[in-house]
Each structure stands twice: as structure tokens, then as C-alpha cells.
Amino acid sequence: MKWNLSTFGRQLGADSGIDSLMQDLGTAMSGSQSFHMLGGGNPAHIPAIEQVWRERWREIMASPREVERILGNYDTPQGSPAFLEAMADSLADRYGWPVSSDNIAVVNGSQSAFLYLLNMFDGKKDGTSSRVLLPLNPEYIGYADQVLAPRAFTSVPPIVELIGDHRFKYHIDFDRLQITPEIAAICVSRPTNPTGNVLTDEEMRRLDELAGLHGIPLIVDNAYGAPFPDIIFSETQPMWSENTILVLSLSKLGLPGTRTGIVVAPPEVVKSIQSINAVCGLANGNLGQAITAPLLRSGALYDLSRDVIRPFYETKSKQALAWLDQYLPAEVPYRIHVSEGALFLWIWFPELPVSSAELYARLKQRGVLVVSGHYFFYGLPERHEHQDRCIRLSYAQAAEDVEAGIAIMAEEIRSLMG
Amino acid sequence: MKWNLSTFGRQLGADSGIDSLMQDLGTAMSGSQSFHMLGGGNPAHIPAIEQVWRERWREIMASPREVERILGNYDTPQGSPAFLEAMADSLADRYGWPVSSDNIAVVNGSQSAFLYLLNMFDGKKDGTSSRVLLPLNPEYIGYADQVLAPRAFTSVPPIVELIGDHRFKYHIDFDRLQITPEIAAICVSRPTNPTGNVLTDEEMRRLDELAGLHGIPLIVDNAYGAPFPDIIFSETQPMWSENTILVLSLSKLGLPGTRTGIVVAPPEVVKSIQSINAVCGLANGNLGQAITAPLLRSGALYDLSRDVIRPFYETKSKQALAWLDQYLPAEVPYRIHVSEGALFLWIWFPELPVSSAELYARLKQRGVLVVSGHYFFYGLPERHEHQDRCIRLSYAQAAEDVEAGIAIMAEEIRSLMG
Numbered sequence: 001m002k003w004n005l006s007t008f009g010r011q012l013g014a015d016s017g018i019d020s021l022m023q024d025l026g027t028a029m030s031g032s033q034s035f036h037m038l039g040g041g042n043p044a045h046i047p048a049i050e051q052v053w054r055e056r057w058r059e060i061m062a063s064p065r066e067v068e069r070i071l072g073n074y075d076t077p078q079g080s081p082a083f084l085e086a087m088a089d090s091l092a093d094r095y096g097w098p099v100s101s102d103n104i105a106v107v108n109g110s111q112s113a114f115l116y117l118l119n120m121f122d123g124k125k126d127g128t129s130s131r132v133l134l135p136l137n138p139e140y141i142g143y144a145d146q147v148l149a150p151r152a153f154t155s156v157p158p159i160v161e162l163i164g165d166h167r168f169k170y171h172i173d174f175d176r177l178q179i180t181p182e183i184a185a186i187c188v189s190r191p192t193n194p195t196g197n198v199l200t201d202e203e204m205r206r207l208d209e210l211a212g213l214h215g216i217p218l219i220v221d222n223a224y225g226a227p228f229p230d231i232i233f234s235e236t237q238p239m240w241s242e243n244t245i246l247v248l249s250l251s252k253l254g255l256p257g258t259r260t261g262i263v264v265a266p267p268e269v270v271k272s273i274q275s276i277n278a279v280c281g282l283a284n285g286n287l288g289q290a291i292t293a294p295l296l297r298s299g300a301l302y303d304l305s306r307d308v309i310r311p312f313y314e315t316k317s318k319q320a321l322a323w324l325d326q327y328l329p330a331e332v333p334y335r336i337h338v339s340e341g342a343l344f345l346w347i348w349f350p351e352l353p354v355s356s357a358e359l360y361a362r363l364k365q366r367g368v369l370v371v372s373g374h375y376f377f378y379g380l381p382e383r384h385e386h387q388d389r390c391i392r393l394s395y396a397q398a399a400e401d402v403e404a405g406i407a408i409m410a411e412e413i414r415s416l417m418g
Numbered sequence: 419m420k421w422n423l424s425t426f427g428r429q430l431g432a433d434s435g436i437d438s439l440m441q442d443l444g445t446a447m448s449g450s451q452s453f454h455m456l457g458g459g460n461p462a463h464i465p466a467i468e469q470v471w472r473e474r475w476r477e478i479m480a481s482p483r484e485v486e487r488i489l490g491n492y493d494t495p496q497g498s499p500a501f502l503e504a505m506a507d508s509l510a511d512r513y514g515w516p517v518s519s520d521n522i523a524v525v526n527g528s529q530s531a532f533l534y535l536l537n538m539f540d541g542k543k544d545g546t547s548s549r550v551l552l553p554l555n556p557e558y559i560g561y562a563d564q565v566l567a568p569r570a571f572t573s574v575p576p577i578v579e580l581i582g583d584h585r586f587k588y589h590i591d592f593d594r595l596q597i598t599p600e601i602a603a604i605c606v607s608r609p610t611n612p613t614g615n616v617l618t619d620e621e622m623r624r625l626d627e628l629a630g631l632h633g634i635p636l637i638v639d640n641a642y643g644a645p646f647p648d649i650i651f652s653e654t655q656p657m658w659s660e661n662t663i664l665v666l667s668l669s670k671l672g673l674p675g676t677r678t679g680i681v682v683a684p685p686e687v688v689k690s691i692q693s694i695n696a697v698c699g700l701a702n703g704n705l706g707q708a709i710t711a712p713l714l715r716s717g718a719l720y721d722l723s724r725d726v727i728r729p730f731y732e733t734k735s736k737q738a739l740a741w742l743d744q745y746l747p748a749e750v751p752y753r754i755h756v757s758e759g760a761l762f763l764w765i766w767f768p769e770l771p772v773s774s775a776e777l778y779a780r781l782k783q784r785g786v787l788v789v790s791g792h793y794f795f796y797g798l799p800e801r802h803e804h805q806d807r808c809i810r811l812s813y814a815q816a817a818e819d820v821e822a823g824i825a826i827m828a829e830e831i832r833s834l835m836g
Contacts, residue, residue: 001686003635006548006602008566009538012697013690019495022696026494042492050486057475057485067475068468071709074460074674076444077437108526108677111700120427130424145697148426148566184424217421256492257704259526259677268419272431278440279430279563282529285703286675291489 007149016145017375024369036405037397039369041193041343043229043252044316044396048308052300053254056291070286077278078270079106079262083289086296087262094227094302097240103264105273106284110223110249110261114187115146116276117219117245117263123182124215130184135172135207137384138346138376140193140221153379154183160386166325168335168348170197174206179214186211189221191232191341194376194392196317198225198234198340211243217269223249224342230305231313232341240264250288252343253301253309260288313343313396320345320395323403327410332417343396346373348386353416355388362412368405425567434563435793442787454823455815457787459611459761461647461670462734462814466726470718471672474709488704495696496688497524497680501707504714505680512645512720515658521682523691524702528641528667528679532605533564534694535637535663535681541600542633548602553590553625555802556764556794558611558639571797572601578804584743586753586766588615592624597632604629607639609650609759612794612810614735616643616652616758629661635687641667642760648723649731650759658682668706670761671719671727678706731761731814738763738813741821745828750835761814764791766804771834773806780830786823 005013025040027033060066078084084101091097107113123130132147134155147153156177158170170192179186186207191198199207204220211218224231226238229252240246250260263273277284295301317339324345328334337346352359360372373390377383393409395402423431443458445451478484496502502519509515525531541548550565552573565571574595576588588610597604604625609616617625622638629636642649644656647670658664668678681691695702713719735757742763746752755764770777778790791808795801811827813820 001690002684003633003687004540004542004602005690006538006540006569009540009690009694012534012694013538014693016693016697018700019693019696022492022495022700023692025492026496026701029491030494030499032499040492043490045486045490050490053489054479054485057479061472061475061479067472068463069675071471071675071705072461072463072468072672073447074440074443074458074669076448077440078444081448081450108703109699109701112698115698116430120424120431122422122424122427124422142697142700151424184422215421251492254490256701257487257489259699259701259703266420269421272419272423272427274441275432275434275437276427276430278437279434279560280530280533281527281677282436282440282560283444283527283674283677285526285677285705287489287703287705 011149012145018142018145021141021371028369034367036368036401036408038393038402038405039371041394042396043254043256043343044312046254046308046312049254049304052295052304053291060290066290070290073286075283075286077283078274079104079284080286080289080293083293086293090296090299090302091264095238099264102267103270105263105265105270105277106289107261107263107273107277108281108284109251109259110221110247111142113247113261113263114143114221116273118143118147118185118187119151120272120276121184121217123184129182131182133179133183133186134379135177135186135188136170136192136199137380138194138373140189141371141375143187144375144378155379157380157384162335163338166335167338169338170195172199172203177210179210179216183214183216185217185219187219187221189223191224193224193342194344194371194373195337195346196339196342196344197337198232198236201236201239204239208239208241208243217245218243219245219247221247224252227302228305229253230310231343232310233314233317234340242266245269250292253305255288255291258288258291259285316395319399320402320406323406327407329410329414329418332413343394345393345395346390347393348390349413350389351417352389356391357388359391359412363409366408366412368408370409429567430563436560436563439559439789446787452785454786454819454826456811456820456823457789459812460814461672461674461761462730464672464726464730467672467722470713470722471709478708484708488708491704493701493704495701496692497522497702498704498707498711501711504711508714508717508720509682513656517682520685521688523681523683523688523695524707525679525681525691525695526699526702527669527677528639528665529560531665531679531681532561532639534691536561536565536603536605537569538690538694539602539635541602547600549600551597551601551604552797553595553604553606554588554610554617555798556612556791558607559789559793561605562793562796573797575798575802580753581756584753585756587756588613590617590621595628597628597634601632601634603635603637605637605639607641609642611642611760612762612789612791613755613764614757614760614762615755616650616654619654619657622657626657626659626661635663636661637663637665639665642670645720646723647671648728649761650728651732651735652758660684663687668710671723673706673709676706676709677703734813735763737817738820738824741824745825747828747832747836750831761812763811763813764808765811766808767831768807769835770807774809775806777809777830781827784826784830786826788827
């Protein structure tokens with residue numbers, strides 16, 4: 001680079017896990033190279049859902065001046081009034097949450113919401129040393145580079161529960177969680193990306209209580225969660241409280257190309273998000289809001305999530321687990337995290353003789369995209385034994401790709417460890 | 419706010435000029451309140467241009483799987499390969515610039531590009547004191563809160579050329595420009611937002627030379643400029659060089675609701691922007707790129723800019739100037755910046771007895787939205803005599819609104835100073 005980069009430029013503009021993941025994903029989805037795409041989190045193209053979007057595309061064209069309004073007008077930095085209202089009313093109706101439009105802010109994708117939320121709060125002490133607490137690790141790759149210097153993440157290793165011969169589950173180690181004064185916020189994804197874990201209602205209650213006790217927000221990433229897209233296979237309830245900032249997304253419903261994220265928060269936080277939106281990007285894209293506002297009002301979006309999207313992914317998850325157990329050599333130790341939600345399986349090879357980054361590279365060479373697990377471990381006091389021995393595998397794409405990808409991965413594992 | 423805000427949260431999440439401007443604009447454009455909208459920079463709804471967008475909406479629906487691809491797939495963080503190529507090829511063809519896809523990055527609106535670009539470079543000295551140089555002041559309101567603490571802007575007062583009884587023009591005071599070691603980048607909008615000034619080719623050449631000499635980038639905000647939307651009424655040439663980062667936008671073509679900005683820069687900078695995109699927002703919205711890629715390839719976008727958009731705004735500018743001279747009382751001293759481009763007129767009332775912020779508030783009370791000029795002065799060594807005596811007025815909306823707004827504004831001026 002001929003020009004000097006700043007700390008900001010070096011931190012955000014350097015190679016990052018999320019950048020290489022998104023490059024892989026974009027390349028695979030644009031069809032310019034042929035891969036078995038078990039990598040990034042592109043949602044599935046579900047025919048029954050696609051029909052709904054296509055119908056909305058047609059309705060928008062048929063509605064006078066609506067195409068012109070969507071393309072030609074800036075939105076307010078908080079979001080479109082009609083969408084904010086539909087979102088708030090439907091949440092209030094369904095869950096009895098005391099929310100109105102003042103509790104809702106739209107952002108250009110939930111990833112952007114986290115850039116704002118992970119940086120906008122301070123601990124009770126001097127701001128320069130503020131930290132964000134991740135109660136569970138591994139945690140979403142996409143936060144890792146978002147906390148602007150000099151702040152940082154802090155976390156504790158998970159409790160590992162072994163289940164049967166080939167399954168396991170992470171739990172939050174509440175005994176080791178410490179909310180020290182420099183902690184600015186607690187952040188969790190639910191379902192957990194990358195593991196497919198879903199924090200229980202009891203775990204959420206305890207985190208909420210801790211946040212309230214220490215006067216800091218609990219930020220919950222609901223990109224895959226309930227009430228939509230509802231890719232949760234365990235019995236849990238959506239949660240929102242005065243201690244909680246809940247972040248929703250239209251992406252995993254099947255609308256990632258519209259970049260629409262939604263923050264449900266106290267009105268003062270919504271006002272701040274609105275202002276940050278204006279400074280950082282003027283306003284949000286209109287398309288995702290325009291497509292979904294009537295579907296929120298009618299409740300169709302909630303019904304489609306429960307009746308179509310959730311069962312679709314649950315079936316695919318079971319199928320992918322069966323293929324893994326079928327193709328992976330019986331003599332090789334492997335454990336898969338129980339699949340409670342999201343669109344990933346998280347596989348731990350306790351005796352992997354190469355790093356997971358090396359396994360990723362070998363699989364890419366063979367036309368299979370996965371994500372190396374090492375990116376999802378950060379903020380920990382020391383290196384975790386799982387850190388270089390796990391991969392994340394998406395089962396969202398076509399069944400033949402998922403099966404072929406798993407078969408090739410199993411072959412590679414056999415040649416490495418057989 | 420029940421939670422502590424960080425420096426980031428306080429700086430970006432507090433009331434800012436750009437936030438209040440965008441709130442006014444969003445409220446006016448959503449039609450929830452009725453205003454004569456001479457405030458924010460929403461582009462006009464030009465019927466001949468709207469037909470083109472509507473036709474593309476229909477074509478996309480008719481093209482197999484295109485709706486599904488636009489809505490359902492994440493883009494690469496650099497932008498869609500087809501759009502990047504169409505953009506680069508058309509610039510290379512028309513201007514002979516040595517650019518390929520590697521020189522193009524898409525961002526969610528050019529406002530976001532400036533958040534990245536104003537923060538990613540450092541001066542030659544210690545990064546903590548880096549500054550961005552604005553060679554001309556007043557300058558775009560939207561940069562003012564984008565430079566993250568502890569960096570800052572620096573600028574020099576403009577040379578004011580008085581023209582006739584009621585016109586004037588700002589020039590860069592090159593003699594006072596100092597490129598000290600802490601200067602990280604030079605930044606200008608061309609046409610200048612808010613004044614409608616267009617820096618001459620010679621001024622651009624000198625800035626480019628200074629940037630090259632000091633090894634820092636010249637960042638040029640071309641949101642209103644050539645080759646598209648081409649809202650420039652003076653004789654100038656688009657410029658790009660190895661010292662320049664050129665930022666284009668689809669917004670003022672009439673597509674602000676798609677949030678699509680374009681950075682033309684050396685490949686290393688494009689790679690950084692791509693990575694920052696991934697960290698901050700995963701990927702860009704697909705819609706604007708999908709609508710315009712074929713229009714770039716065919717050249718239609720360039721032709722429409724030259725043959726439809728530019729004449730449309732030039733006519734409106736002349737009309738608005740005529741109304742101002744007609745309605746403003748002859749006895750009141752006023753000067754309008756010569757209108758060389760963009761969609762604003764910048765009016766200076768040398769003897770305004772209230773602040774421009776107060777004038778804005780009075781006009782809003784009377785149903786007319788303008789923008790107070792004080793927001794556009796920042797980075798200056800001392801308060802400028804124009805700072806509280808100017809307003810920015812958009813002439814992009816319907817003629818009857820522009821005329822009615824101007825008439826009410828003139829009435830208010832008369833009651834204040836008559």
C-alpha cells in the first residue's frame with residue numbers, strides 16, 4: 001500500500017476470518033467457480049419461500065408509485081415508519097412485549113448492528129479499557145474484528161458435555177463468568193453460530209439477571225432464532241427484557257441480498273442507533289422492509305417461519321448428521337455438536353493431525369468449502385484444545401452438494417487419520 | 419440512557435447535523451407530514467428516468483432466477499463481479515483510465531465509503547493526531563461526525579469572490595493550504611455540497627499534485643458529478659489519477675433507496691475497502707448493482723445522465739435562481755453562490771439578524787424545510803463570517819414546492835430584515 005494505514009485501516013482492512021469467509025461464499029454463490037458450498041451462511045433457496053418473495057416483487061410493481069418510492073426515496077435513518085410499526089405491533093401482539101416503533105431501529109444487516117452495539121457502550125470505568133464479554137466460546141466469527149481498538153473481548157472456556165460416542169454440547173461456565181467493571185456489554189448469538197447450540201431459557205434468564213445486576217446490556221444475536229426465521233429445534237422461548245438488546249435479521253429468512261437487520265431495544269438506544277446510521281450511511285436500503293412489512297402485519301412471516309423454514313432446516317440437519325455418521329470412518333474419533341438450531345454443524349476431531357486451517361485448505365483444493373473452526377475462538381485467556389480441531393459446516397445448500405461435500409471431507413479425514 | 423456510552427457511542431450516536439437533516443428528509447419523503455421540501459438531498463423523481471428503473475424491475479422479474487439471486491444470495495464484499503466489470507470497462511472505454519475490476523469496490527452508499535476512507539489512512543507521523551484536510555470550506559455536512567476521535571479535520575477559509583450584486587463564488591486559498599506531516603488525506607466534494615461550486619480542472623490538478631508530492635490520497639466525492647449523474651453545468655472533465663480515490667454513487671441518479679456507492683481506487687485500497695465491508699456489514703445490497711449493470715454495459719446510464727438528468731437540473735437551477743431574485747426583497751442584501759452543479763443553492767445573507775439555525779427553525783414552523791448553513795463549516799481555525807448567515811436550499815423537488823418554499827422564505831426574510 002503506497003499510503004499509510006491507520007489503526008482503523010489496519011484492523012478492519014486487513015485479512016480477517018469474516019472477509020475470507022465472505023469472499024469464498026460470494027464466489028461460490030455467484031457461480032463463477034463450482035464448489036460444494038458448505039462454507040458461509042447463505043440461506044437455502046426454499047421454493048415455497050421464494051414464491052412469496054416473487055409474489056411481493058410482482059405486487060410492488062402493480063402498486064402505484066411503489067417501485068418509485070422504494071428506489072427513489074431516502075428512508076429515515078431509523079427505518080421506514082410502516083415497517084417499524086408492523087414490526088413492533090406484531091411483537092407486542094404475539095409475545096406481549098411492551099414495544100412500540102420507538103423500540104425498533106433498522107440497520108443495513110445485523111452485522112452492522114453489531115459494529116455499532118459492540119462499540120457504543122462503556123464499562124463503568126475508564127472507557128479506553130472497556131471489554132465485551134462473550135459468555136460462551138466459540139462464538140460468531142463476524143464479531144472478532146468489529147471491536148475497535150483499544151477495546152477487546154473477554155471470554156471463558158465452555159463446559160464440554162460429551163454425549164454418546166459422537167456427540168457433544170457446550171455449556172456456559174457460569175462459575176467462571178466475572179462481570180468486572182470494565183465489561184461494557186454481554187454478547188451472545190442464539191442459536192450459537194458456529195455450533196448450532198441454543199442457549200436454554202434458564203441460561204438466558206441468568207445472563208439477563210447478570211446484565212441487570214451490573215447495569216450493562218445483554219446483546220442477543222437472533223439472526224437464526226425465534227420468532228423468525230425460527231431455525232431452532234429445541235424447546236425455547238424468544239426473550240426480551242429491559243436489560244436486553246435483541247437483534248433480528250431478514251437474511252436467514254432468505255433475504256440476505258437486501259441487507260436488513262432489526263434492533264429491538266430501549267428508545268434511547270434506538271435513538272443512538274438511528275443517529276449512528278445517519279452518520280455512517282445516511283439511511284437503510286428500502287427493499288427488505290418493503291417486501292416484508294405486509295407479511296409482518298398479516299403474521300404470514302411468523303407462520304412461514306414456523307411451518308416452512310424451521311421444518312425445512314430440521315430435516316436437512318438430520319440428513320446431514322446421518323451422512324456424517326455414515327461417511328466418517330468408524331475408527332476415527334469425531335464428535336458433532338448437538339444440532340439445536342441455525343444452519344451449521346460443528347465437528348470436533350480430537351485427534352486431527354493437521355490444523356483445521358490446513359484441513360480447510362485441503363478441502364477447498366478438492367472443491368469443498370467449509371469454515372475453519374479457529375476463527376471462532378477469541379477473547380479466551382488461553383488457547384483452547386478445540387481451537388484448531390473443529391470445522392463449521394453449513395447444510396443449507398442442495399442435498400447433493402451437502403452429501404458430496406461430506407463424502408469428500410470424510411475421505412480427506414480418512415487419508416489423514418485412517 | 420441507562421447504560422454508559424463510549425466515545426464512539428457519544429460521537430456517532432448523539433444529535434448530529436446529518437442526523438437531523440436525514441430525519442427531516444425521511445419524514446417529508448414518507449409523506450407522513452406535509453412540507454415544502456427544500457432540505458435534504460433527495461433526488462428528483464424524473465419521469466423519463468423512473469421509466470428506466472420500472473422497466474428494469476420488470477426485466478428482472480422476467481429473467482429466470484434473477485429475483486431469487488438478488489434477494490437470496492450474499493454478494494462478495496467487493497461487489498458483484500458483473501457490476502464491477504461493467505463499471506470498470508465503461509470507465510476505461512470512455513476516459514481511457516487504466517482501471518479493471520480490481521480498481522472498483524462497492525459500498526452501501528457513498529456515505530459509508532467516507533466513513534471508511536476518512537479513517538483508514540494515517541499521516542506520516544504518529545497516527546493518533548492524524549487529520550483530514552478539507553481544502554475548501556464550507557464542505558459536506560455528512561463528513562463532520564465521521565472522523566473517529568481522536569482525529570480531526572483541518573481546513574482554511576475560502577477566498578470569496580463577489581460577482582455582480584447578488585452572486586458570489588468560493589475559491590480554494592492555495593496559498594494558505596499546508597500539507598503538514600499529520601495530514602492523512604485531502605478530501606473534497608465536486609460539485610461541492612452545499613454550495614453548488616464545481617472545482618475547476620486546474621484546481622483539481624493542483625490538489626492532485628499536492629497529494630502526489632506528499633504521498634497521501636486525494637479523496638474526491640463525486641456524488642453529484644461526472645460521468646454520472648453528471649449534475650455539472652460548467653465545463654470540466656472527470657478526473658482520476660494514481661493519487662486519487664474517486665467515490666461515485668447511484669443515489670443522485672434516482673436510486674438512493676438502494677444504498678449503492680462505488681469507490682474507484684488503487685487495487686490495495688479496493689482490497690482494504692472489501693475487507694472493511696466484510697467486517698462492518700458482510701456484503702452490499704444487490705438491488706442497485708443489478709438494476710444498473712446492464713445500463714453501464716450499454717452506456718445508457720451515461721447517456722441518460724448527459725441528455726436527461728443534467729438538463730433537468732440545470733433548468734430547475736435557473737428557475738429557482740429566478741424565483742429567488744424575484745421574491746427576495748430588493749432592499750435586503752443577499753448573495754447566491756453561482757450554481758455550477760449539484761442540486762442546491764447556497765444563499766448568504768450578510769446582514770441576517772438571527773442565526774441560520776434560527777431561520778431554519780422559523781421556516782420549518784412555516785412548513786418549509788431548508789438546511790442551516792452552520793453545519794457545513796468545520797475544521798476551520800476560527801469562526802467564519804458566513805458560518806451563521808447561510809442556508810442550503812434544494813431545488814430538486816416539484817416546481818410548485820420550490821416556488822412556494824422560496825416565497826415563504828422570502829417573506830420570512832422580509833419580516834426579519836425588511
